Structures are given as C-alpha cells and as structure tokens.
Amino acid sequence: MSETPDTSPDRVLVITGASSGIGAASARQASAAGFRVVLAARSHERLSALAEQLGGAERALAVRCDVCNWEDQQRLAELALSTYGRIDVVFANAGFGGPRGFLNDTPEHWREMVLTNVYGAALTLRATIPALRESRGHLLLTSSVAGRRALPGSMYSCTKHAVTAMGEAARQDLQGSGVRVTLIEPGMVDTPFFEKRPDEALLADDIAAAVMYAISQPAHVDVNEILVRPTAQA
Numbered sequence: 001m002s003e004t005p006d007t008s009p010d011r012v013l014v015i016t017g018a019s020s021g022i023g024a025a026s027a028r029q030a031s032a033a034g035f036r037v038v039l040a041a042r043s044h045e046r047l048s049a050l051a052e053q054l055g056g057a058e059r060a061l062a063v064r065c066d067v068c069n070w071e072d073q074q075r076l077a078e079l080a081l082s083t084y085g086r087i088d089v090v091f092a093n094a095g096f097g098g099p100r101g102f103l104n105d106t107p108e109h110w111r112e113m114v115l116t117n118v119y120g121a122a123l124t125l126r127a128t129i130p131a132l133r134e135s136r137g138h139l140l141l142t143s144s145v146a147g148r149r150a151l152p153g154s155m156y157s158c159t160k161h162a163v164t165a166m167g168e169a170a171r172q173d174l175q176g177s178g179v180r181v182t183l184i185e186p187g188m189v190d191t192p193f194f195e196k197r198p199d200e201a202l203l204a205d206d207i208a209a210a211v212m213y214a215i216s217q218p219a220h221v222d223v224n225e226i227l228v229r230p231t232a233q234a
Contacts (some may be wrong), residue, residue: 013027025203029208038076100160142186188202
C-alpha cells in the first residue's frame with residue numbers, strides 16, 4: 001500500500017469548464033505542480049490562450065468541447081490519450097446557474113442548465129472512466145453547497161443535488177478499481193458565475209487549492225467530499 005502521494009512528473013489532468021473560474025484556476029495550480037493539463041470548454045479562444053500560458057503543446061492541450069455532446073466528450077478523452085498517453089485525474093467541472101424562482105427563468109435556460117450540469121457531467125464520467133481504471137486515477141466533480149441544502153426556487157440547486165448523488169454513485173461503482181472519487185462543494189465564489197460579484201466570497205484559487213489537496217493525498221486516501229464556504233457566508 002502506498003503511503004505517499006504520487007508525485008511523479010507528467011501526470012495528466014483533464015478539466016471541463018476550464019476556460020475561466022474554478023476550472024482555469026485549477027489548471028494553473030495543477031500545471032505549477034507538474035501536471036500536464038487537458039483543457040476543455042466551448043470557448044476555444046480562451047482555452048488556447050490559457051494553454052499557451054501553461055507551456056504550450058508539451059504541457060497543455062486545449063480542446064473545444066460541448067459537454068452535452070457525446071461525440072465531443074469521446075474526442076476529448078481520445079485526444080488526451082493520443083497526445084499524452086494517459087489520463088490520471090479528471091475534473092468534471094463544467095456548469096452554470098440561473099435566477100431563483102420557478103417563474104423567474106425560461107424553460108430553455110433550465111433545459112440547457114440541466115443538460116450541462118447533470119447530463120454533461122455524466123458524459124464526462126462515461127468518456128473517461130475506462131482511462132481512469134487503467135491508471136487507477138482520480139475523479140472529481142464540482143457540486144455546490146446548493147447540492148447539500150435546497151435553495152428556494154433554485155433549479156441550479158436541483159442540478160447540484162443530482163451531481164452530489166452522482167459523486168457517491170460513482171464512488172460506489174468504482175469501488176475496488178483503485179479509482180478515487182472526490183466531490184468538491186464550494187460555497188459562494190467570486191467567479192464569472194455571478195453577474196454582480198459578491199462581497200467576502202471565496203476566490204477561484206481557494207477552490208483550486210481544495211482540488212489540489214484532494215489529488216495530492218496518498219493513493220490509499222480518498223477524500224470523498226470537500227465542502228468549503230467563505231467565513232462570512234451564513
């Protein structure tokens with residue numbers, strides 16, 4: 001049994017929703033720790049700029065990916081494997097929110113949110129679990145404090161409850177495979193998620209630090225959940 005974390009160079013981390021916020025911050029911190037990173041999002045221009053900042057093609061790969069599209073997800077996994085030869089960590093992070101109140105949003109926006117936050121995360125798991133089984137790797141999913149306690153009229157909260165369940169379902173499904181599963185549950189974070197930036201919120205780098213803590217543990221330690229709030233949050 002390994003008592004020390006795997007600190008070998010060139011481990012490969014795949015991140016969805018990597019063009020901004022928590023995804024981009026996690027990519028930067030992982031790259032600084034020696035990971036090669038595969039960056040996925042719909043905004044290829046921002047992804048390409050981030051990949052260049054992180055060392056270019058030798059260290060970072062930008063892949064345009066709509067997480068709701070199964071072919072895109074398969075291509076993401078295939079490109080990660082063909083380019084770097086392995087996948088060690090997958091961070092299913094893509095998602096977005098909307099206004100509270102069951103009469104205050106459009107059905108079309110709800111549909112896109114449910115597909116991105118829930119179906120998209122499930123497709124990321126489906127596309128990458130075979131490679132994670134091969135590497136005895138690590139799967140992380142971004143849920144939320146809103147995935148632990150229901151918020152009034154919040155469809156976003158409903159989707160994050162589904163992601164919370166998905167994390168535990170994946171942990172049980174992967175039992176005995178050597179693959180670790182971690183659910184990241186942020187409270188209020190100052191990211192582009194909010195149109196009006198909140199005061200006294202966590203920074204994206206704070207959540208990225210939680211991600212790095214989970215993946216830096218010894219192989220026999222699985223940090224199942226990290227629920228992190230700003231000190232000022234009720």
